[in-house]
Amino acid sequence: MDYLLTEEQQMLQELARQIAYERIKPIRAQLDEEEIFPRDILADLAQADLCGTIVPEEFGGLGLGCMENVLVLEALAEGCVGVATTYAASFLGAYPLLLYGSEDQKAKYLPPLAKGEVLGAFALTEPQAGSDAGAIATTAVKDGDFYVLNGTKQWITNAGEAEFNTIIALTDRAKGARGASAFVVEKSDPGISFGKKEKKMGIRASVTREIILEDCRIPKDRLISREGLGFIVTMKTLDNARPGAAALAVGLAQSALDEAANFAKERQQFGAPIFSFQAVQHLLANMATQIEAARALTYAVARHLDSKPKDYTKEGAMVKLFATDMAMQATIDAVQVMGGHGYMREYPVEKMMRDAKILQIYEGTNQIMRNVIGLALNKEYSKKK
Ligand SMILES: Cc1cc2nc3c(=O)[nH]c(=O)nc-3n(C[C@H](O)[C@H](O)[C@H](O)COP(=O)(O)OP(=O)(O)OC[C@H]3O[C@@H](n4cnc5c(N)ncnc54)[C@H](O)[C@@H]3O)c2cc1C
Secondary structure (H helix, E strand, O other): OOOOHHHHHHHHHHHHHHHHHHHHHHHHHHHHHHHHOHHHHHHHHHHHOOOOOOHHHHHHHHHOOHHHHHHHHHHHHHHHHHHHHHHHHHHHHHHHHHHHHHHHHHHHHHHHHHHHHEEEEOOEEOOOOOOOOOHHOOOOEEOOOOOEEEEEEEEEEEOOOOOOOEEEEOOOOHHHHEEEEEEEEEOOOEEEEOOOOOOOOOOOOOOOEEEEEEEEEEEEHEOOOOOHHHHHHHHHHHHHHHHHHHHHHHHHHHHHHHHHHHHHHHOOOEEHHHOOOOOHHHHHHHHHHHHHHHHHHHHHHHHHHHHHOOHHHHHHHHHHHHHHHHHHHHHHHHHHHHHHHHHHHOHHHHHHHHHHHHOOOOOOOOOHHHHHHHHHHHHHHHHHH
16 A cells, blocks of 8 residues: 655665565574574664664764654564564664753753664563553662662563663652652672573563662762653653554564465365465454554554644553554464475474464553553543533
8 A cells, every 4th residue: 555655764664674674684693593582683774874773863873753664674574573572672762862951961862772783672661560650669769960870670571682771660669650750770880780681472572681770879960851750761661662562563573464365375285285275365454454453553553643632541551461462363364374384394484373362461461552552542532521
């Protein structure tokens, strides 16, 4: 379908696709199997000037919007969602700074990120605080010109690889969620350490670790915005990131459809290509239709965000929910189309099905997305007569 992309958007998409097909696809099975962190590919992305798409030009980026970001993410996910997640999680770490950082903070952290010299990470989740983000227990206590952080963040993408981490911690425990604040903690700060690399079902090229903060002392100017705004920073960060998760789902599902359709042309049973069987065609038809619907919604929400609306929480949740549920089903169906071959590691759809699952879990589970949408609808309808 023609989504009326500008020439610049098409070029960006092509560039990311070229990296996905020429650099990522040939080695994605090895990255997955051996759990290799994709440093070389990140270097290629930096070389192609793709690490600063959403960073303003004054801080060394391309100054582009959510639409361009989703185009790049969709293309990278056609190659490998593990690699694309690594790239996306770096922006997740940068959003608190992009949205709420001081000029000095932006000037320090964004130019090296845009050049691809450093990675970011965003750390909210804790052992006792998953969906219930308000239950975080990490604290940040002011001590003169410093804050001292204590606590453990769990399952943080890019942890230990990222040079800077945006961390949500309580500056006022008595106030609960309203007492949370956001900080930048550097990998080299005293008192920060990282847990073991988690063994995961999918996205195994990406790195997931704990961040352990033990009397981690950071200068007070690492506070993002002001004390007590940590949850607003978190919610806006996630609202901005969710179209990106949807784009990963679209790219992944498209890639699964391509694999399944190409296989169906070649595989012969009962003296005919399996593509000629209507039951197989129906699986492919459902996939293609759902993918196009998810892509259209992803682009629509990205353009909506770029029009700078006041509130886009509901739309962010809707697109994440729809596209990631779609990708899960599409990858299951791709395996079904390919039968036993689809189940074998030799073929890429097995990895794709494993990779799809995380999209329904991270950046807020899809049950939580439904809660968010339900809450917004309740508010809207209670205002209507
Ligand atoms: C590979 C990976 C990478 C991650 N990367 C990051 C990262 O970079 N930064 C970060 O901060 N976090 C990260 N996370 C954490 C992720 O965001 C959480 O796993 C997610 O928010 C869900 O929390 P939980 O796993 O503790 O599940 P739980 O909150 O324990 O939920 C378990 C189940 O209960 C359901 N549930 C819980 N509460 C409700 C409710 N109120 N209504 C309906 N259903 C409910 C959930 O939907 C889920 O199905 C990552 C996780 C993984 C696995």
